[in-house]
Amino acid sequence: MSCLQTIQDYGLRALGMGERLLPRTDFTLCDQFTLIGSGMLWNIYFAIIAVSCGFVFSTLLALAKASHHAAYRKPAEWFIFVFRGSPLFIQFFFAYFLFLSLKSNVPALGMFTSAWAGAAVVLFLNTSAYSAEIFYGALRTIPKGDIEAADAYGLTGWARFRRIIWPTMLRLGWPGYTNEAIFLFHATTLVFFSGFPSYQQRGDALYYANYFAIKTYNPFIPYPILAGYFILFTLLIIAVFGLVNRRLNRHLPASARRKIRIKPQVIR
Amino acid sequence: MTRTTPRPTIFSYCTEPDTLARLEWLSCFLTTGKHLSFYASFGTVLMLLAITAPVALVFGFGGATAARASLWPVRMLGKIYISVVRGVPDIAFFMFFVIALDQGFEWLRHQVKCPEWTDPIRQGNDFIVCAAAKLPLNTDPQWMHEVYGFLIAVLTFAIVFGAFAANIIYGAMNAVPRGQLETAEAYGFSPRQTFWRILVPQMWRYALPGLSNLWMILIKSTPLLFLLGVEDIVFWARELGASKTARFTDYPHGDWRMWYFLALLVFYLAFTKLSEVVLERVMRRLNSGQAVAATSGKAAA
Numbered sequence: 001m002s003c004l005q006t007i008q009d010y011g012l013r014a015l016g017m018g019e020r021l022l023p024r025t026d027f028t029l030c031d032q033f034t035l036i037g038s039g040m041l042w043n044i045y046f047a048i049i050a051v052s053c054g055f056v057f058s059t060l061l062a063l064a065k066a067s068h069h070a071a072y073r074k075p076a077e078w079f080i081f082v083f084r085g086s087p088l089f090i091q092f093f094f095a096y097f098l099f100l101s102l103k104s105n106v107p108a109l110g111m112f113t114s115a116w117a118g119a120a121v122v123l124f125l126n127t128s129a130y131s132a133e134i135f136y137g138a139l140r141t142i143p144k145g146d147i148e149a150a151d152a153y154g155l156t157g158w159a160r161f162r163r164i165i166w167p168t169m170l171r172l173g174w175p176g177y178t179n180e181a182i183f184l185f186h187a188t189t190l191v192f193f194s195g196f197p198s199y200q201q202r203g204d205a206l207y208y209a210n211y212f213a214i215k216t217y218n219p220f221i222p223y224p225i226l227a228g229y230f231i232l233f234t235l236l237i238i239a240v241f242g243l244v245n246r247r248l249n250r251h252l253p254a255s256a257r258r259k260i261r262i263k264p265q266v267i268r
Numbered sequence: 269m270t271r272t273t274p275r276p277t278i279f280s281y282c283t284e285p286d287t288l289a290r291l292e293w294l295s296c297f298l299t300t301g302k303h304l305s306f307y308a309s310f311g312t313v314l315m316l317l318a319i320t321a322p323v324a325l326v327f328g329f330g331g332a333t334a335a336r337a338s339l340w341p342v343r344m345l346g347k348i349y350i351s352v353v354r355g356v357p358d359i360a361f362f363m364f365f366v367i368a369l370d371q372g373f374e375w376l377r378h379q380v381k382c383p384e385w386t387d388p389i390r391q392g393n394d395f396i397v398c399a400a401a402k403l404p405l406n407t408d409p410q411w412m413h414e415v416y417g418f419l420i421a422v423l424t425f426a427i428v429f430g431a432f433a434a435n436i437i438y439g440a441m442n443a444v445p446r447g448q449l450e451t452a453e454a455y456g457f458s459p460r461q462t463f464w465r466i467l468v469p470q471m472w473r474y475a476l477p478g479l480s481n482l483w484m485i486l487i488k489s490t491p492l493l494f495l496l497g498v499e500d501i502v503f504w505a506r507e508l509g510a511s512k513t514a515r516f517t518d519y520p521h522g523d524w525r526m527w528y529f530l531a532l533l534v535f536y537l538a539f540t541k542l543s544e545v546v547l548e549r550v551m552r553r554l555n556s557g558q559a560v561a562a563t564s565g566k567a568a569a
Contacts, residue, residue: 086536089491093502094529097509101526193495210363217395223364 003030014038016202022211029221032212036225039205044233045116046188046204050123051181057124058131062169065136076132083129088122088187089194095122096195115196123191127184134180138173139165171248175260178241182234182262205229238262297519306504310535312418313490313501320425321486325479327430332437350438353431365424366496370403377401414499421496425489432482440475441467473554480547487539505529 009019011034023031064076083091099112112118142165150164170177189206192198198207205226212222242260249257282296297303334346353361374397378385382398399405404412444467452462494502509525 081541082533082537085540086533087488087491089494089502090529090532090536093505094526094533097523097526097529101523194491206363213363213367217367219364219367 003028003034006030007034010034011038012041014041014202014204014208016200020200022201024215027212027216032208032222032225035208035212036205036222037229039203039208040229040233042115042191042202042204043185043188046120046123046191047181047185049120050127050184050188053124054127054131054184057128058135059166059169061128061132062135062139065132066139080129080132080136083126084133088126088190091122091126092119092190092194092196095119113196114199115191119191119196123184123188126187127180130180130184131177134176135169135173137176138169138171141172142168167248171258174241174245174248175258178238178245178260179263181241182237185233185237186230293519297521300519302504302508305499306501306508309499309501309504312498313493316418316422316425316490316493317486319422320429321483323422323426324429324433324486327426328433328435328437331430331434332441335434335438336441346434350431350434353428354435361428362424362492362495365427366420369420369423371395373403374401377403417496418498421493421498424496425486425492429482429486432485433479436478436482437471437475439478440471440473443474444470476547476551476554480543480551483543483547484540487543488536501532501535505532 006028007030010023010031012018013022013035015038022035061076061079064072065080067073067076095118096113099109099118103110103113112121146164146168147160150160155163189204192203192207198204201207201211203211209222209226213219216222238260245258245260279292279296279299281292282299331346331349334342335350337343337346374395378397378401381400385398387396404416448466448470449462452466457465491500491502493500505528506525509523509528511523512520514520
């Protein structure tokens with residue numbers, strides 16, 4: 001079987017398209033590259049959903065945490081503490097079983113027991129908490145002069161937030177947020193290893209890498225392939241977020257711009 | 269269903285669970301033998317932390333010292349260790365390392381114990397070593413297999429977290445003011461004396477914020493033990509929470525896994541909160557008397 005044929009058969013296997021049976025014997029390098037790459041589609045899907053929704057929610061959370069009113073501040077603090085203080089792994093398990101028992105009461109919520117919705121919700125809430133902490137830190141380091149200048153110009157309320165506070169917060173928090181996005185992307189590998197079952201062997205990249213490692217007793221091929229894919233997409237994230245960072249800093253002299261420094265993390 | 273021989277129980281009234289009122293039933297249910305294993309598995313997690321933290325610190329110290337060495341190959345080794353382990357996504361590394369370490373040990377033992385073995389070790393998809401080189405031996409009791417699995421897990425944790433600790437300690441060593449080392453040299457200290465008497469005692473203050481952060485991450489990574497096949501709290505929570513029918517147990521119940529994982533969630537939250545408070549105190553202590561920004565106004569003034 002040629003490699004092109006393999007890609008046609010298994011390229012979208014993670015979404016349930018193409019050949020149904022996974023290869024069982026004679027694993028070629030092409031098999032492994034194709035299937036693990038097909039699993040990456042899930043990782044990318046989870047990362048995009050969680051980061052794009054989490055961005056909005058984390059901004060709200062950060063504002064709530066910085067609020068003077070305890071009615072806003074306390075819930076935000078608790079939310080951030082709960083999601084940052086416990087392992088994502090346990091959150092996945094808890095959420096899956098919570099959704100399972102919800103399903104038996106309210107059948108309409110059944111979709112949350114499958115990974116595409118349930119795990120995405122957990123990842124979204126989790127990254128919101130981590131990002132909110134970053135943005136909260138950025139909010140507190142906004143130079144006082146900037147806000148005083150906004151006051152002096154008569155900017156208040158929404159206009160002051162949209163034109164002064166929000167862009168500055170993003171600019172200050174962006175290097176940290178880039179790391180968070182990368183970290184979240186890496187954390188998507190946990191989905192099919194915790195709670196959420198992979199329906200009809202439609203798994204993510206790690207699911208297939210693990211499949212090959214178990215079938216061949218040889219971890220030295222599938223895991224480096226997985227790592228290679230991850231490094232590739234991590235570089236892509238760095239490039240995209242770097243462009244945004246350039247735009248956020250475009251009014252500053254080169255010496256005052258904040259550089260993105262990548263700080264790899266272990267696990268969340 | 270009645271049993272002819274009552275099971276050993278902690279409370280005397282637990283011999284007939286079907287007849288009990290709610291609260292008593294719960295107290296019996298929570299003290300079954302399996303639940304005691306569940307509580308013991310919290311000990312497994314704490315033991316993992318207690319062993320891994322110092323070992324990872326030693327690895328980190330070694331890695332950082334190697335990365336600063338004047339000898340080129342040693343320096344490269346230290347730097348490669350730090351950057352490779354830190355660059356690869358988390359659990360992929362855990363999954364990979366456990367199999368790789370296991371095979372590495374068996375291969376080494378195979379070389380020593382069965383030199384007359386001529387077949388190739390990798391036969392297609394199989395990894396075959398002679399029976400004497402198996403780790404643990406097939407004839408060993410079950411607890412040996414469990415301890416071996418646990419030790420492999422500890423070693424993996426130590427290698428991965430060691431690399432992160434090495435990076436922090438390397439940074440901390442560089443943060444010690446240059447003048448301190450130059451003063452030591454001016455007083456005629458040898459490089460070794462400078463390292464142990466000036467650099468190492470002073471570096472901790474710079475390393476502690478990073479190390480305490482790492483400790484928090486280490487706590488949160490303990491559920492990975494489950495992925496590595498150790499019977500940890502996650503394993504027991506899944507096992508005990510799953511719905512049971514009256515045929516197999518005296519305490520039939522529905523799917524309670526949600527509540528077990530809620531308990532684990534609370535355990536982790538309490539543990540991280542406690543660590544946060546304690547580390548905060550240690551930090552204040554280390555910084556007292558130092559003129560740095562981290563101390564409160566009264567100490568610096």
